[in-house]
Amino acid sequence: MRLSFSRFMRYKTCPLWYYFEMTLPVEEPPSAELLLGKLIHTYFYSLLKFEEEKTPEAVWNEIESSGELMSFENMKKDFSSFDELRDYYHSLRGKIILFGSREDYIKKIENMMDNARKISHTYRHRGYRNEVWLSESYGDLEIVGIIDLLGDGEFVELKTGGKNDNHIEQLKFYSMLYYLNRYIAPKGYLVYLSTGEIEEYRFSVRELENMFEDVKKVGRKIRNNIFPARKGSHCNYCPYRGICEYR
Numbered sequence: 001m002r003l004s005f006s007r008f009m010r011y012k013t014c015p016l017w018y019y020f021e022m023t024l025p026v027e028e029p030p031s032a033e034l035l036l037g038k039l040i041h042t043y044f045y046s047l048l049k050f051e052e053e054k055t056p057e058a059v060w061n062e063i064e065s066s067g068e069l070m071s072f073e074n075m076k077k078d079f080s081s082f083d084e085l086r087d088y089y090h091s092l093r094g095k096i097i098l099f100g101s102r103e104d105y106i107k108k109i110e111n112m113m114d115n116a117r118k119i120s121h122t123y124r125h126r127g128y129r130n131e132v133w134l135s136e137s138y139g140d141l142e143i144v145g146i147i148d149l150l151g152d153g154e155f156v157e158l159k160t161g162g163k164n165d166n167h168i169e170q171l172k173f174y175s176m177l178y179y180l181n182r183y184i185a186p187k188g189y190l191v192y193l194s195t196g197e198i199e200e201y202r203f204s205v206r207e208l209e210n211m212f213e214d215v216k217k218v219g220r221k222i223r224n225n226i227f228p229a230r231k232g233s234h235c236n237y238c239p240y241r242g243i244c245e246y247r
């Protein structure tokens with residue numbers, strides 16, 4: 001069984017949502033935020049290598065040309081059966097979901113690119129490798145993660161959205177993976193490209209071992225088919241809310 005940070009957090013948020021995702025997978029259309037995040041990550045990596053500059057409009061054009069734009073407001077939210085839900089998402093193939101206007105997105109891109117240019121100076125010449133795959137096996141449990149920028153004893157996670165407590169958990173998860181691979185507790189940086197803020201964390205070995213225990217516990221529960229519903233504000237974002245009897 002493979003557990004990435006997102007799967008681990010999905011289980012922690014609502015085990016039933018995790019179960020639905022594993023047993024009744026649906027392909028949601030990508031949001032403009034998701035594409036924007038990928039493009040801004042690539043832009044940041046290119047700045048570290050002194051590669052060619054881009055304009056915010058060019059980044060937006062890449063998003064616009066990847067599919068047909070559709071507002072989140074216009075998406076159907078309630079379904080009476082799983083088949084209806086799956087067919088609906090199937091019909092949205094090729095669409096990109098927007099949460100704002102074109103102008104909002106261009107402003108956002110401009111701001112993030114400005115911050116990326118300023119911040120990238122701090123991280124040049126550190127010999128980082130980008131998008132590095134780390135994994136560690138424990139019995140049949142494989143813990144995996146892709147680190148945005150990995151150096152010697154340190155790593156960087158780039159964020160293009162707002163702050164969220166999960167980001168610190170994610171940094172701890174990746175620190176745990178690094179520790180399990182190299183027996184060193186690394187320094188981790190959270191870099192917020194929308195605000196230009198940088199947060200630095202170094203978790204203790206005890207904190208990393210506690211997280212490893214927690215990950216193993218989640219692995220055991222999944223193996224034992226323990227999937228209770230955990231209701232909360234996250235239900236608003238769960239694609240299975242229309243078919244979930246506990247919501």
Ligand code: SF4
Nearest residue numbers: 014017235238241244
């Ligand atoms: S609607 Fe809420 S309770 Fe039901 S599966 Fe989704 S997140 Fe869990």
